[in-house]
Amino acid sequence: MRQDSHRFLVAYDIPDDRRRSHMAIALKRFGLRVQYSVFMVDCSPSHVLVLQRELEDIMDRDQDSVLVSDLGLSKTADARAMTWLGHSRYIVGDGTMIV
Amino acid sequence: MRQDSHRFLVAYDIPDDRRRSHMAIALKRFGLRVQYSVFMVDCSPSHVLVLQRELEDIMDRDQDSVLVSDLGLSKTADARAMTWLGHSRYIVGDGTMIV
Known part of the structure; x- marks a missing residue:
């Protein structure tokens, strides 16, 4: 994980199946599904713009709602946020998958 | 909104209806529904513990998943996070409801 990763x-x-x-x-392709309609993505603040453009190409701006929240640096996010x-x-941070 | 509000x-x-x-x-009672299963809550870091205890009383810890994410100070969250x-x-911050 990059040091500047957020x-x-x-x-x-999204109502449409x-x-x-x-x-x-x-x-x-960008991150991990943590709930049915919530993904967790660790990437640089610049790379998230690539993700956002890709999501905008998929979605219908009038019907769909996507919220991208920045929890700050990845390396401290688990404990802090x-x-x-x-x-x-x-x-979690040390690579353990909690199921 | 309190200055220390996060x-x-x-x-x-939650599978069960x-x-x-x-x-x-x-x-x-704590905040605003922003998506079907996502709420936004502005409160102090201590008050969120009250919220968490209440949610724990409602949920089934084996079947249900609740993620509480701290986006930092409320007054800068809209623009920053x-x-x-x-x-x-x-x-948004100035009281305007965006629908």
Whole structure:
């Protein structure tokens, strides 16, 4: 992971099944699905713009809602910015997958 | 809004309909629904612990997943940490509701 990598959460509301699955397929190339319509992406602030343009090509701007949230530096995000209640399924800083 | 207020995103995956609606009802008392299963909450870091305990009472820890993300100070969160693609429906800093 790059030192300047930020942790982004991408949450989406997309009523259309086909677009919603295209969104998930695209996001899987950038990060990890942590909830049904929430992905976690670790990348540089500049690279997230590439992701956003790709998502804009997929979505319908009038019907769909995508929120990209910047949680700050990836290396401190787990401890500083993310609290899981119940089960979570993603990789914490040391590479352990929690299912 | 308090100066020490932080912007939290609460995203949940809850398979059971009844628990999911109880979760939404509880969250409406703390913040604003910005997507089907994502709420935005502005409160102090200590008050979010009250929210978390309430959500833990509602949820089933084995089946449900709730992620509480801290986006930092509320007063700078809109510009610094949140990017909307497509439509958003929430109140920006100056009180304007974007639908």
